[in-house]
Each structure stands twice: as C-alpha cells, then as structure tokens.
Amino acid sequence: MTMSDGRPVIGLVGAGGISRAHLPALLELGSRVLVLRRTGAEALVAAHSEAPVPLEIVDSLAELLDRSDVVDVVTPTPTHLDIVRAALEAGCDVVCEKPLARTAADARELADCAAATGRRLFPAHVVRYFPEYLALKRAVDRGEAGRLAVLRFLRSGSFPASGWFADLEASGGVIMDQMFHDLDQARLIAGPVRSVSALRTRSSRDGHRLEVGHVILTHASGAISQCSGVWGPPSLTFSTEYAVTGDAWTLRHSSLDGGGGAALEDDSSDVLDPYGPYTAQLREFFAAMTGGPAPRVSVEDGVEAVRIAEAALESVATGAPVSLVPEA
Numbered sequence: 001m002t003m004s005d006g007r008p009v010i011g012l013v014g015a016g017g018i019s020r021a022h023l024p025a026l027l028e029l030g031s032r033v034l035v036l037r038r039t040g041a042e043a044l045v046a047a048h049s050e051a052p053v054p055l056e057i058v059d060s061l062a063e064l065l066d067r068s069d070v071v072d073v074v075t076p077t078p079t080h081l082d083i084v085r086a087a088l089e090a091g092c093d094v095v096c097e098k099p100l101a102r103t104a105a106d107a108r109e110l111a112d113c114a115a116a117t118g119r120r121l122f123p124a125h126v127v128r129y130f131p132e133y134l135a136l137k138r139a140v141d142r143g144e145a146g147r148l149a150v151l152r153f154l155r156s157g158s159f160p161a162s163g164w165f166a167d168l169e170a171s172g173g174v175i176m177d178q179m180f181h182d183l184d185q186a187r188l189i190a191g192p193v194r195s196v197s198a199l200r201t202r203s204s205r206d207g208h209r210l211e212v213g214h215v216i217l218t219h220a221s222g223a224i225s226q227c228s229g230v231w232g233p234p235s236l237t238f239s240t241e242y243a244v245t246g247d248a249w250t251l252r253h254s255s256l257d258g259g260g261g262a263a264l265e266d267d268s269s270d271v272l273d274p275y276g277p278y279t280a281q282l283r284e285f286f287a288a289m290t291g292g293p294a295p296r297v298s299v300e301d302g303v304e305a306v307r308i309a310e311a312a313l314e315s316v317a318t319g320a321p322v323s324l325v326p327e328a
C-alpha cells in the first residue's frame with residue numbers, strides 16, 4: 001500500500017444497501033474515501049457531509065483503482081469477479097462482500113489471482129463478528145456442548161428490495177445469498193463438510209414473494225447441520241436463531257428473545273465489540289494489511305463457503321445429495 005499519513009486511500013465500489021454499513025468504518029480507517037459514481041453514491045456522500053476525511057465521488061472504475069490503496073467491493077454478487085480481479089491486478093488490497101463470487105470456480109479464480117498478484121483479499125463474512133455467533137464458537141471450542149451432534153440454524157427476513165436478488169442466476173437466491181452466513185457458520189463450528197442436500201421453494205401470496213431454503217450438511221466429524229432460510233413479505237421481521245446440540249449440552253440463541261441466549265454468557269470484550277460487527281471486521285482487515293494478525297476469515301474460508309452454497313444449489317436442481325471432495 002502507498003499510504004499517506006499512515007492510512008490508505010480507500011475506494012468504495014457499490015453505493016447500495018450494505019455500503020451504508022461499511023462507510024463509517026472506511027471513514028475512520030482511510031485518509032480519503034473515493035466512491036464510484038453509481039446509484040446511491042450522491043446520497044451516500046451527502047449523508048456523510050461532516051466526514052472526518054475527504055469523501056469524493058469518482059466517475060470511473062479505472063480512476064478509482066488508480067488512486068486507491070484498498071478497494072471495498074459492495075456490488076451485486078455476479079459483479080464481484082470482474083471488479084475484484086481488476087482491483088487486485090491494479091495492485092490494490094481488496095475487501096469483498098459475501099459471497100466472494102457467484103460460483104466456486106470464480107471464487108477460486110479470485111483466491112488464485114490474489115496469490116499471483118501478492119495482494120490481500122478479505123471476504124467479508126460479517127456474521128463471524130456478531131456477538132452471539134462469536135460466543136457460540138468460543139463455547140464450542142471450550143467444549144461446553146461436548147461432541148457436536150446436530151446444529152440447527154434459522155434466518156428469516158423480508159425479500160430484499162433491490163431487483164437483482166430475485167434473479168436466481170444473479171444472486172443464487174436465498175441459499176447463496178442469505179443462508180450463506182449459516183452455511184459458513186456450520187462449517188466454522190462443526191468442521192469440514194462432506195455432503196450437502198437441499199430443498200428450495202418459491203411462491204407468492206397477495207403479491208408478496210416467499211422463498212424458502214433448507215440445507216442439510218453432513219460434516220466429516222459425523223455431526224449434521226440443518227440450515228433454514230426465509231425471504232418473506234416486507235412485514236417479516238429479520239430474525240436469527242441457532243441451537244447447537246452435542247453430547248453434553250445445547251447452546252441456543254434467538255434474536256426474538258431480545259438478545260442474550262445460552263452462548264452469550266460469554267461477555268468478554270472482544271465478543272461484545274463496542275464498534276459493532278461491520279466496523280469490527282473492517283478494523284481487523286485493515287490491521288492485517290499493516291502487519292497485524294491474520295483476520296478470522298481467510299480467503300480459503302470465502303472459497304469454501306461458496307463451494308458449500310453451490311453444492312446446495314446443485315442438490316436443489318438434481319434432487320440428490322452432493323458429495324464434496326475434501327477441502328485442500
């Protein structure tokens with residue numbers, strides 16, 4: 001990185017929904033933030049008129065890549081491949097929203113491109129920074145559940161408004177987009193996945209679409225994970241739940257219980273990060289770029305999570321379980 005004042009110039013590509021969660025941290029971590037001119041860019045910049053560092057809209061991706069040390073890619077999933085590859089080849093380190101790419105082959109290509117260019121690539125798996133999920137990992141690692149047997153995850157919310165999410169080819173639907181977080185959690189908690197079976201239904205009522213996914217993972221350890229996801233009407237409140245059962249105990253959490261939950265008894269300060277999960281993940285990535293410890297999400301985690309989600313989509317299409325060759 002060629003940095004002024006010890007802090008990088010950051011390029012933000014994408015100015016839609018999730019850019020709003022990234023920008024506060026970028027303004028804290030960068031010496032200047034460049035936003036590519038796209039839908040939402042003017043409003044995003046206007047909302048931060050008191051920014052502590054210069055915040056500027058630029059007209060072309062080429063200019064943004066030329067002037068940035070680090071690029072944060074928060075664009076629709078099928079665009080990640082071309083934008084991330086261009087940023088790496090331009091010599092930038094890159095943060096990329098989940099999923100790293102729409103297909104496992106594309107995710108692999110990006111990991112290989114990062115290695116070939118010698119640049120860092122950080123997949124933003126923000127759920128790993130949410131306190132209830134971090135506390136679950138800690139509790140499992142301490143052995144509180146015992147030997148893991150069944151892991152259940154549920155995630156529900158309204159159908160995302162931005163049009164590309166409804167296009168199954170573009171987003172991969174609820175499984176690749178929303179359930180991705182829990183597929184990643186299941187692998188993080190219970191280890192490598194050996195086979196994937198999945199169902200998906202799509203319907204509509206009163207003009208509102210409903211998309212439902214259910215994925216069963218068998219882990220190399222013998223544990224089984226069930227992940228369920230719902231995209232429903234605008235009135236469906238976002239909620240998450242898990243229940244992780246081992247031969248000693250069940251660790252549970254439901255966002256509908258108003259926080260807390262069995263695993264959240266861990267209140268160590270890095271579990272309850274005061275900056276919130278989006279800022280916590282970006283701080284961790286930026287610290288790693290300047291010689292700090294490796295972040296908790298590796299590029300291989302990014303590739304593997306896409307591989308599992310893609311296997312689930314294949315299982316939906318064929319109606320049969322899909323075996324995964326062991327992770328490298």
Ligand SMILES: NC(=O)C1=CN([C@@H]2O[C@H](COP(=O)(O)OP(=O)(O)OC[C@H]3O[C@@H](n4cnc5c(N)ncnc54)[C@H](OP(=O)(O)O)[C@@H]3O)[C@@H](O)[C@H]2O)C=CC1
Pocket residue numbers: 013014015016017018019036038039040041074075076077079083097098099124126162163164177
């Ligand atoms: N971790 C999390 O909690 C979340 C993660 N996500 C992930 O973040 C990504 C973005 O989602 P979201 O913000 O909701 O999407 P939106 O549709 O809200 O915003 C997309 C933005 O990207 C721009 N864009 C689209 N195509 C390109 C392109 N080829 N080059 C440059 N800019 C482009 C759009 O502008 P224009 O309209 O002009 O094309 C728009 O500004 C997805 O991968 C999604 O899965 C999303 C929500 C939450």
Ligand SMILES: O=C1CO[C@H](CO)[C@@H](O)[C@@H]1O
Pocket residue numbers: 157160177178181
């Ligand atoms: O966590 C999230 C909230 O929902 C969005 C729409 O499904 C996802 O893209 C995102 O990853």
